[in-house]
Amino acid sequence: MSTIFTLFMVLIMIASILLIIIIMAQNPKGGGLSGTFGGTSSAQFGVQRTNDFMEKATWTLGIVIVALILLSVILTAKPVHTFQQTAPAKKEAPAPQTAPATNSTTTAPAKEAPAAPAK
Template identity: 55%
Template sequence: MSTFTIFLILIVVVAFLLVVVIMVQNPKGGGLSSSFGGGGTQQLGGVKKTTDFLDKSTWTLATLLLVLILISNVAIDRGGASADSKALDPDTQVTQPLPEATPLPATNNTATPADSTGN
């Protein structure tokens, strides 16, 4: 398994975890933190601490995802070929063969303009 494949798997896993953490949060203050609070009358573990954990985990996963994506660029196997484009080299002329012309099928259209108008 190549290094790039390992990075790709890590990127997919981190992206999935980031989606899960974001979906657990509720922008109006509900979500997971309100279920631990018991509707605001009773606190089990503290609502503020749950919100802080979800917020910190979101930022951590987002930063990790960005770093993995940037580092994976280094791990891409380029096959030993030059990274420069052949289109930018003025000395190189790439010619492609033209496709063979196919003859159009013969049609038996013997209608005159008077016939096509219904006269």
């Protein structure tokens, strides 16, 4: 594996774990961590601020995870050629030399012996 890919995987895992923790800390009815801190209206880190922080953290981590995944695909992908490269021509082995086929029914014309000189 390349080091860039490993780095992206580690960052994606960290962001995913943080996102899980943030989501688990939220209460679907508006309580969650904000219920712990929201005793009085004069609290420095009150209910509304906690809800805003949790929502912003959730969206931010979600966007970070998607961005890291897209970057890891773009930066670690192997290049794909859109055109067909011409491969060097393969040298074909020459066909084996065979003796010419002879047909047993056809024979070559026989040479006639030279005629004897006339006396």
